[in-house]
Amino acid sequence: MKRHFLICVAAGALVCSWPSQTATAQTTRQITPSNVFAPGEIWREISGKPINAHGGGMLFHEGTYYWYGEIKEGRTWAPEANRSWGGTRVMALGVSCYSSTNLYDWKFEAIALPATTNEPSHDLHTSKVIERPKVIYNRTTKKFVMWMHIDSEDYAAARSGVAVSEKPGGPFTYLGSFRPDAGVWPENVTDTNKQPSDHNPLARDFAGGQMARDMTVFLDDDEKAYQFYASEDNATMHVSLLSDDYLRLAGKYCRIFIGRSMEAPAVFKRNGKYYLIASDCTGWAPNAARSAAADSIWGPWTELGNPWEGAEAAISFNTQSSYVLPVQGQNDKFIFVADRWISTNLPDSRYIWLPLRFGANGKPELRWQSNWSLPAAHSARSSRE
Numbered sequence: 001m002k003r004h005f006l007i008c009v010a011a012g013a014l015v016c017s018w019p020s021q022t023a024t025a026q027t028t029r030q031i032t033p034s035n036v037f038a039p040g041e042i043w044r045e046i047s048g049k050p051i052n053a054h055g056g057g058m059l060f061h062e063g064t065y066y067w068y069g070e071i072k073e074g075r076t077w078a079p080e081a082n083r084s085w086g087g088t089r090v091m092a093l094g095v096s097c098y099s100s101t102n103l104y105d106w107k108f109e110a111i112a113l114p115a116t117t118n119e120p121s122h123d124l125h126t127s128k129v130i131e132r133p134k135v136i137y138n139r140t141t142k143k144f145v146m147w148m149h150i151d152s153e154d155y156a157a158a159r160s161g162v163a164v165s166e167k168p169g170g171p172f173t174y175l176g177s178f179r180p181d182a183g184v185w186p187e188n189v190t191d192t193n194k195q196p197s198d199h200n201p202l203a204r205d206f207a208g209g210q211m212a213r214d215m216t217v218f219l220d221d222d223e224k225a226y227q228f229y230a231s232e233d234n235a236t237m238h239v240s241l242l243s244d245d246y247l248r249l250a251g252k253y254c255r256i257f258i259g260r261s262m263e264a265p266a267v268f269k270r271n272g273k274y275y276l277i278a279s280d281c282t283g284w285a286p287n288a289a290r291s292a293a294a295d296s297i298w299g300p301w302t303e304l305g306n307p308w309e310g311a312e313a314a315i316s317f318n319t320q321s322s323y324v325l326p327v328q329g330q331n332d333k334f335i336f337v338a339d340r341w342i343s344t345n346l347p348d349s350r351y352i353w354l355p356l357r358f359g360a361n362g363k364p365e366l367r368w369q370s371n372w373s374l375p376a377a378h379s380a381r382s383s384r385e
């Protein structure tokens with residue numbers, strides 16, 4: 001695909017607009033800090049403090065975008081149990097929420113789901129793991145439902161957590177965590193899958209529930225919602241239907257990307273097709289991203305390869321996927337939302353937002369841009385909500 005950019009000059013920096021297949025005009029316009037994305041730079045909320053919302057998920061509701069993420073603050077250390085694979089951590093402090101109407105300027109709303117310090121066995125205790133929070137809105141119950149990865153410090157618990165709120169900024173009420181789909185075989189189970197063996201985590205975890213680590217939730221056009229999570233010792237992903245109130249699982253799931261060890265799933269829909277961008281499984285260290293498409297959310301999913309192009313594609317320009325955000329009021333515009341983890345100083349990890357492009361066969365494509373902007377007509381209020 002040919003590249004066209006609107007070139008804008010601001011404070012000595014080159015700023016590129018959303019890549020368009022038709023835009024050819026060269027224009028000069030005034031750039032203020034609030035209409036440029038600068039991936040990898042410190043991103044401050046309007047009060048001036050760096051945004052603290054890692055592994056984030058986005059919600060668009062009544063003209064406002066909400067950004068939920070992991071609060072990473074304080075000292076980074078490597079617990080003994082995680083040293084072999086480089087699993088550093090900070091104290092879990094809960095889930096933050098920021099709001100914006102233009103996607104550039106963010107206001108801290110609240111700690112939507114705080115951690116607790118006084119009950120060491122509680123899922124939300126600061127010693128635990130609270131990662132990749134995602135929030136969806138249930139139009140029937142009018143509740144905001146947060147799903148997240150809950151774990152023990154050594155990541156052995158591998159559970160899904162759920163919280164619910166009347167308002168997007170919280171406070172969210174924590175409902176608890178569980179291992180998904182206990183006692184239920186996946187739709188695409190085979191007889192071999194049911195045979196217990198040391199190398200068969202699906203059968204091993206059948207009774208107690210399947211492992212759930214890196215996850216996302218996806219809300220479809222028909223209001224059905226799904227959780228995607230890395231399961232079976234992270235080797236295989238599961239996609240699982242949520243109940244109508246989104247507070248639990250409905251008991252229907254499929255195994256996808258069997259044995260492909262995919263993490264950090266971000267799912268979106270474009271022209272009636274489902275897409276997924278994910279990472280390989282290398283902890284905080286970057287790797288070559290994956291992409292895939294499917295006509296049905298249950299699969300079959302066809303892998304489309306690494307969406308990244310350019311010199312650092314093999315390490316995804318030092319990023320890991322977190323979410324794909326459809327831009328409201330703009331046709332066919334999606335933002336790739338990712339983290340650039342700094343494993344030795346996790347609070348200094350950065351956000352990488354880039355426009356997603358699509359190749360001839362619909363393959364998602366990503367190219368590094370150090371500055372870029374949304375098309376000028378962008379308005380959050382012009383969307384269907």
Ligand code: GAL
Pocket residue numbers: 055086087088131132214263264281282283284320
């Ligand atoms: C990554 C995962 C992150 C976090 C990290 C811990 O693979 O995507 O969300 O769990 O491992 O090392």
